[in-house]
Amino acid sequence: xxxxxxxxxxxxxxxxxxxxxxxxxxxxxxxxxxxxxxxxxxxxxxxxxxxxxxxxxxxxxxxxxxxxxxxxxxxxxxxxxxxxxxxxxxxxxxxxxxxxxxxxxxxxxxxxxxxxxxxxxxxxxxxxxxxxxxxxxxxxxxxxxxxxxxxxxxxxxxxxxxxxxxxxxxxxxxxxxxxxxxxxxxxxxxxxxxxxxxxxxxxxxxxxxxxxxxxxxxxxxxxxxxxxxxxxxxxxxxxxxxxxxxxxxxxxxxxxxxxxxxxxxxxxxxxxxxxxxxxxxxxxxxxxxxxxxxxxxxxxxxxxxxxxxxxxxxxxxxxxxxxxxxxxxxxxxxxxxxxxxxxxxxxxxxxxxxxxxxxxxxxxxxxxxxxxxxxxxxxxxxxxxxxxxxxxxxxxxxxxxxxxxxxxxxxxxxxxxxxxxxxxxx
Amino acid sequence: xxxxxxxxxxxxxxxxxxxxxxxxxxxxxxxxxxxxxxxxxxxxxxxxxxxxxxxxxxxxxxxxxxxxxxxxxxxxxxxxxxxxxxxxxxxxxxxxxxxxxxxxxxxxxxxxxxxxxxxxxxxxxxxxxxxxxxxxxxxxxxxxxxxxxxxxxxxxxxxxxxxxxxxxxxxxxxxxxxxxxxxxxxxxxxxxxxxxxxxxxxxxxxxxxxxxxxxxxxxxxxxxxxxxxxxxxxxxxxxxxx
Numbered sequence: 001x002x003x004x005x006x007x008x009x010x011x012x013x014x015x016x017x018x019x020x021x022x023x024x025x026x027x028x029x030x031x032x033x034x035x036x037x038x039x040x041x042x043x044x045x046x047x048x049x050x051x052x053x054x055x056x057x058x059x060x061x062x063x064x065x066x067x068x069x070x071x072x073x074x075x076x077x078x079x080x081x082x083x084x085x086x087x088x089x090x091x092x093x094x095x096x097x098x099x100x101x102x103x104x105x106x107x108x109x110x111x112x113x114x115x116x117x118x119x120x121x122x123x124x125x126x127x128x129x130x131x132x133x134x135x136x137x138x139x140x141x142x143x144x145x146x147x148x149x150x151x152x153x154x155x156x157x158x159x160x161x162x163x164x165x166x167x168x169x170x171x172x173x174x175x176x177x178x179x180x181x182x183x184x185x186x187x188x189x190x191x192x193x194x195x196x197x198x199x200x201x202x203x204x205x206x207x208x209x210x211x212x213x214x215x216x217x218x219x220x221x222x223x224x225x226x227x228x229x230x231x232x233x234x235x236x237x238x239x240x241x242x243x244x245x246x247x248x249x250x251x252x253x254x255x256x257x258x259x260x261x262x263x264x265x266x267x268x269x270x271x272x273x274x275x276x277x278x279x280x281x282x283x284x285x286x287x288x289x290x291x292x293x294x295x296x297x298x299x300x301x302x303x304x305x306x307x308x309x310x311x312x313x314x315x316x317x318x319x320x321x322x323x324x325x326x327x328x329x330x331x332x333x334x335x336x337x338x339x340x341x342x343x344x345x346x347x348x349x350x351x352x353x354x355x356x357x358x359x360x361x362x363x364x365x366x367x368x369x370x371x372x373x374x375x376x377x378x379x380x381x382x383x384x385x386x387x388x389x390x391x392x393x394x395x396x397x398x399x400x401x402x403x404x405x406x407x408x409x410x411x412x413x414x415x416x417x418x419x420x421x422x423x424x425x426x
Numbered sequence: 427x428x429x430x431x432x433x434x435x436x437x438x439x440x441x442x443x444x445x446x447x448x449x450x451x452x453x454x455x456x457x458x459x460x461x462x463x464x465x466x467x468x469x470x471x472x473x474x475x476x477x478x479x480x481x482x483x484x485x486x487x488x489x490x491x492x493x494x495x496x497x498x499x500x501x502x503x504x505x506x507x508x509x510x511x512x513x514x515x516x517x518x519x520x521x522x523x524x525x526x527x528x529x530x531x532x533x534x535x536x537x538x539x540x541x542x543x544x545x546x547x548x549x550x551x552x553x554x555x556x557x558x559x560x561x562x563x564x565x566x567x568x569x570x571x572x573x574x575x576x577x578x579x580x581x582x583x584x585x586x587x588x589x590x591x592x593x594x595x596x597x598x599x600x601x602x603x604x605x606x607x608x609x610x611x612x613x614x615x616x617x618x619x620x621x622x623x624x625x626x627x628x629x630x631x632x633x634x635x636x637x638x639x640x641x642x643x644x645x646x647x648x649x650x651x652x653x654x655x656x657x658x659x660x661x662x663x664x665x666x667x668x
Contacts, residue, residue: 016564016565017567017568017604018567019565019567020567021541021567021570022537022538022541022563022565022566022567022570023565024538024539024565025471025538025563025565025588025589026588026589027470027471027588027589028473028474028477028589030467030468030470032474032477034474035473035474035589035592037473037588037589037592037594038473038474038592040594041592041593041594046595047595049594049595050594050595050596050597053564053587053588053594053596054564054596054597054600054601055564055565055600055601055604056597056600056604308588
């Protein structure tokens with residue numbers, strides 16, 4: 001029997017020292033009424049902040065964190081998508097890492113656990129964050145309860161009303177979930193005064209969460225984009241490499257979808273840093289065309305403009321994304337390390353539209369049975385394209401991708417996709 | 427004096443020209459190098475304290491004060507300013523520095539915003555007889571640290587925090603020991619060294635010296651020039667223990 005220790009790593013992997021060029025540092029805006037970098041210092045757990053600015057290649061995972069990783073079912077399984085290969089009639093071998101196997105249904109829990117642990121370790125009893133669709137809030141709610149802490153989640157009001165199941169999960173984990181804008185913060189009260197029926201936004205929810213954490217001396221947790229989040233997610237790629245080694249496979253192609261970049265980074269960076277594959281493909285949504293239309297420049301990582309500016313590929317913090325089916329991909333930017341790797345040509349990109357990913361998701365479900373998160377279905381579409389290309393070239397490529405989450409809580413999205421296309425006669 | 431270098435940073439003309447001159451002439455007894463900040467259009471990589479100091483001296487006679495300072499002190503003077511601000515008239519800027527006897531220049535944005543062309547700019551700076559002090563940080567990859575340490579003049583500046591003056595928790599020892607063996611020139615550590623412990627950790631990790639600025643400005647604001655000079659003296663004392 002394979003032991004957990006042979007797969008679950010003891011260290012997080014940090015790609016920064018292995019980047020081809022220096023990572024441009026975060027900075028404060030020109031006319032800053034306050035320092036965003038200093039704000040980070042006041043809201044993040046100390047160790048999280050230290051890890052954000054570290055250059056060490058390997059950082060030890062505390063035993064207390066590894067224990068929790070094990071108790072949520074890590075290492076997650078690596079499957080061979082044999083039936084998908086058959087349906088595509090491809091000589092390529094396709095493997096996928098299934099992050100949907102965690103209790104919260106996505107990779108988000110991988111960073112929520114250590115962030116909660118480091119907060120607890122410095123004597124904090126209460127965690128705060130914001131959530132849009134709910135994946136991140138769910139992960140924080142569970143992580144808090146795993147360390148006997150309280151949590152408060154500011155959930156964008158429109159999601160709070162439209163995604164009652166996500167809200168219920170967080171509440172069952174013991175979180176206080178509020179529809180943002182709320183009356184608990186000055187910022188929220190101001191918004192409500194102007195418009196009592198304000199539907200809320202991620203920026204507003206985040207501003208409320210930060211204000212609430214600051215005022216009460218709680219700690220605020222960040223779900224994506226920051227280097228420290230990708231650092232924690234590096235367990236995905238490291239586990240995958242260990243699992244491939246066990247079956248004697250070497251990856252040629254590594255594929256993942258990109259919201260902010262944390263699942264893609266966590267999955268692919270260990271491959272990139274250790275040169276364990278030859279091609280990397282980041283997949284986004286054609287409806288949020290940040291790869292094809294984004295600019296590489298300094299921008300706020302959050303629409304509220306409360307975090308320091310970082311250099312990244314961005315559509316602009318004020319970009320209003322269309323209300324697409326894959327909420328996790330609606331983010332306006334690409335994590336700074338991933339932006340740099342894309343600029344340097346190390347990571348390639350693809351963008352697919354709703355119809356394409358819907359077909360891919362359906363095919364994958366019929367082949368493998370798993371309902372993929374609509375975000376992850378973008379990666380699947382790229383995998384299918386690459387497998388068909390391999391068929392044409394008669395190449396026995398090994399394709400490995402990250403199935404970052406399951407889609408069982410996104411069935412209403414799939415339902416509306418089906419209806420939409422039926423109407424269009426497709 | 428011991429072997430460790432004390433690089434004293436001060437914003438040019440802060441808090442006013444008269445007191446600035448007093449601070450510089452007095453602290454020259456303890457400092458090895460002066461680093462004088464010319465107020466930039468956008469202090470991209472500076473923290474809130476230094477930014478505020480720039481705001482307060484906006485509109486000063488940069489060249490006059492630099493010239494006066496040169497006449498008053500003998501130790502090397504490095505002008506700290508952003509390449510962004512001077513790139514369109516770089517030759518003129520460097521000629522002016524040379525003309526009044528400023529020793530070197532440090533552009534914190536050189537390896538960040540101009541990384542693809544930094545060797546070209548290094549050549550231009552040196553061709554004007556000005557020393558090029560290169561700024562690096564932990565996110566600079568090994569090979570680039572090595573390259574920079576070979577071409578930098580006077581010392582290699584290594585800023586261990588993402589910005590000046592904010593005590594972001596970092597592993598000072600690890601950050602320094604990583605680059606120590608890559609760097610052949612003198613290694614000066616700065617950015618956010620704000621307490622004695624941090625300072626001592628930097629020195630015992632084989633840094634050749636430290637660059638300090640924010641604490642002097644904070645001390646001037648709180649207790650005035652005399653008290654800030656006491657802090658310079660105290661830091662000199664700590665350096666001399668190593």
